[in-house]
Amino acid sequence: xxxxxxxxxxxxxxxxxxxxxxxxxxxxxxxxxxxxxxxxxxxxxxxxxxxxxxxxxxxxxxxxxxxxxxxxxxxxxxxxxxxxxxxxxxxxxxxxxxxxxxxxxxxxxxxxxxxxxxxxxxxxxxxxxxxxxxxxxxxxxxxxxxxxxxxxxxxxxxxxxxxxxxxxxxxxxxxxxxxxxxxxxxxxxxxxxxxxxxxxxxxxxxxxxxxxxxxxxxxxxxxxxxxxxxxxxxxxxxxxxxxxxxxxxxxxxxxxxxxxxxxxxxxxxxxxxx
Amino acid sequence: xxxxxxxxxxxxxxxxxxxxxxxxxxxxxxxxxxxxxxxxxxxxxxxxxxxxxxxxxxxxxxxxxxxxxxxxxxxxxxxxxxxxxxxxxxxxxxxxxxxxxxxxxxxxxxxxxxxxxxxxxxxxxxxxxxxxxxxxxxxxxxxxxxxxxxxxxxxxxxxxxxxxxxxxxxxxxxxxxxxxxxxxxxxxxxxxxxxxxxxxxxxxxxxxxxxxxxxxxxxxxxxxxxxxxxxxxxxxxxxxxxxxxxx
Numbered sequence: 260x261x262x263x264x265x266x267x268x269x270x271x272x273x274x275x276x277x278x279x280x281x282x283x284x285x286x287x288x289x290x291x292x293x294x295x296x297x298x299x300x301x302x303x304x305x306x307x308x309x310x311x312x313x314x315x316x317x318x319x320x321x322x323x324x325x326x327x328x329x330x331x332x333x334x335x336x337x338x339x340x341x342x343x344x345x346x347x348x349x350x351x352x353x354x355x356x357x358x359x360x361x362x363x364x365x366x367x368x369x370x371x372x373x374x375x376x377x378x379x380x381x382x383x384x385x386x387x388x389x390x391x392x393x394x395x396x397x398x399x400x401x402x403x404x405x406x407x408x409x410x411x412x413x414x415x416x417x418x419x420x421x422x423x424x425x426x427x428x429x430x431x432x433x434x435x436x437x438x439x440x441x442x443x444x445x446x447x448x449x450x451x452x453x454x455x456x457x458x459x460x461x462x463x464x465x466x467x468x469x470x471x472x473x474x475x476x477x478x479x480x481x482x483x484x485x486x487x488x489x490x491x492x493x494x495x496x497x498x499x500x501x502x503x504x505x506x507x508x509x510x511x512x513x514x515x516x517x518x519x520x521x522x523x524x525x526x527x528x529x530x531x532x533x
Numbered sequence: 534x535x536x537x538x539x540x541x542x543x544x545x546x547x548x549x550x551x552x553x554x555x556x557x558x559x560x561x562x563x564x565x566x567x568x569x570x571x572x573x574x575x576x577x578x579x580x581x582x583x584x585x586x587x588x589x590x591x592x593x594x595x596x597x598x599x600x601x602x603x604x605x606x607x608x609x610x611x612x613x614x615x616x617x618x619x620x621x622x623x624x625x626x627x628x629x630x631x632x633x634x635x636x637x638x639x640x641x642x643x644x645x646x647x648x649x650x651x652x653x654x655x656x657x658x659x660x661x662x663x664x665x666x667x668x669x670x671x672x673x674x675x676x677x678x679x680x681x682x683x684x685x686x687x688x689x690x691x692x693x694x695x696x697x698x699x700x701x702x703x704x705x706x707x708x709x710x711x712x713x714x715x716x717x718x719x720x721x722x723x724x725x726x727x728x729x730x731x732x733x734x735x736x737x738x739x740x741x742x743x744x745x746x747x748x749x750x751x752x753x754x755x756x757x758x759x760x761x762x763x764x765x766x767x768x769x770x771x772x773x774x775x776x777x778x779x780x
Binding site for chain 1: 584585586587588605606607609610612614616618619620622624625629632633634636637638639641685
């Protein structure tokens with residue numbers, strides 16, 4: 260055998276396609292997962308938003324140039340929750356794969372560890388995007404007024420947000436050793452991230468109501484910035500601060516995940532006895 | 534003869550507990566070496582180090598000339614592994630599992646199809662290509678895992694207690710198949726087990742106990758050195774256990 264010690268581009272691409280295809284295949288076989296990914300935000304949109312549209316007045320604020328119905332306001336937030344849930348679910352799948360032993364097989368593939376994790380992250384992001392577009396179709400069917408060009412302009416923002424949320428999930432999967440613990444962790448991560456953000460209401464409302472601690476937490480929450488990045492992108496606008504927060508969070512989370520899965524330094528190798 | 538695997542003074546601890554304590558040995562090409570030890574001897578830890586899942590605290594591991602700490606990708610490209618815990622995706626077909634693994638190893642196109650067909654044929658599972666792994670018997674699942682491990686034409690095949698859960702006939706078939714790979718393909722095999730009878734036909738046996746190698750050599754040599762009449766008795770004498778552990 261030739262002395263091959265570096266990763267060739269074709270091998271790298273093949274690995275990425277194999278891992279992504281497996282994730283898509285698994286999603287396709289888990290119709291319930293796809294269904295629940297649509298039902299969750301649809302319920303928020305059809306029930307919660309319908310009930311609250313006359314309670315929560317939305318003033319004109321960027322990126323909007325006129326008054327908008329509440330249903331329009333929460334669509335980027337609901338896309339955010341689709342991405343958030345799927346990002347966490349991909350990590351849950353990693354914990355499951357680790358318990359089932361399949362993770363060992365993946366980690367002993369002749370690909371660099373950082374690249375394998377990146378492939379897993381990318382595969383999870385692909386699933387997130389597919390589910391986000393499925394939700395957008397639901398929005399279209401119930402005549403929510405989202406500019407059609409936004410479907411295209413929001414794609415890079417949704418991808419970046421999906422990668423960031425997936426990377427946070429990867430970090431969690433390093434430190435969570437069992438599936439049961441992961442369910443609890445999801446509750447402590449998903450709900451605070453979702454509710455302490457601009458997904459359901461503009462965060463100036465928090466400031467106005469005097470909830471300053473929640474207001475500042477929302478400002479610091481990377482999920483807020485993921486939602487705002489998507490919201491602006493739907494209208495062809497670029498939110499630099501949100502982009503910077505999401506990009507930096509992605510890089511930092513990925514660095515922690517790679518370190519966590521590194522057999523020389525990571526928590527996976529140090530904590531667990533086989 | 535060329536050494537495929539060289540382990541030199543490998544150590545690994547979990548907190549205060551030393552799981553491997555200065556382990557050193559070589560395995561030449563085409564040799565079938567049994568790693569024999571009781572539960573908790575350190576066999577699985579050693580396999581974790583050989584597969585790069587964990588890193589050794591000290592010492593070095595070289596496979597086919599590559600150091601696992603410095604060139605893990607090159608090492609993994611030369612390894613075939615069957616883990617103690619089943620690692621097939623049961624919701625995928627036999628063929629899909631093999632194609633997934635081949636892709637991770639950079640094997641593609643006609644070469645991939647050919648290798649998969651060859652390994653399934655060798656395992657007698659050519660007709661099972663489209664069956665879900667969930668529908669296979671335990672023995673056949675192991676055969677698929679072996680076929681998968683061989684897709685990359687490994688220089689070194691690691692079998693980690695691969696017969697756990699198999700009936701005696703399936704166990705014997707698997708051992709014979711792996712044994713034949715040594716002569717047919719010149720593959721070096723490290724076969725981890727706690728069952729003495731699985732080690733009796735090995736070219737050499739490593740007796741691992743409490744993280745240390747007590748003996749390494751051909752079965753006859755180990756029997757003679759222990760002043761015993763069988764490998765089972767030699768193993769019992771070396772580890773200080775009675776033969777009820779021997780399986």
